[in-house]
Amino acid sequence: MNDKAPGDPSGAAGPGGRAVGAERLRELPTRLLSLAAVHSDRRVNEELARVDARKWHYAVLATLEEFGPASQAELSARTGIYRSDMVGVLNELAGRGLVERAPDPADRRRNVVTPTRSGRRHLLRLDSLLAAVEDEVLAPLTSAQRAQLTRLLAKLVDHHGRQGDRSM
Helix, strand or coil, rough: CCCCCCCCCCCCCCCCCCCCCCCHHHHCHHHHHHHHHHHHHHHEEEEEEEECCHHHHHHHHHHHHHCCCHHHHHHHHHHHCHHHHHHHHHHHHHHHCCCCEEEEEEEEEEEEECCHHHHHHHHHHHHHHHHHHHHCCCCCCCCCHHHHHHHHHHHHHHCCCCCCCCCC
């Protein structure tokens, strides 16, 4: 068994080393994945909230950093954030001076979003914060196990076409 906290619904050991959940629950990868995801998501949200940020802020800034300036539609497609939600996210980021929107010289009907210098610095701070959360959440794993987990999760996400990805 393992040494999870008493009352942990994952089937971990409780007081006296007794299992607190059915062993079959510990053998369901989808359940375990869900429990790990809930914990990870909670910790990410908590830490981002401490610096008045959200996962969508990070997704937009990271996407702009990697791909360069983009239209709202391109950002929506690349991040998985619904177009209707993207407007609000960009309003928040622009209001904080983290991105700028300007008319696209090639098509004046659309805006191009660009990160500001402050936005790039903010992204670096968020990178550090998320790395610390990752270290906490993945603490029981070796670096090789973390790399393997990342590859396996990416394979699952790629297989399912990111259709459920609306958070980061």
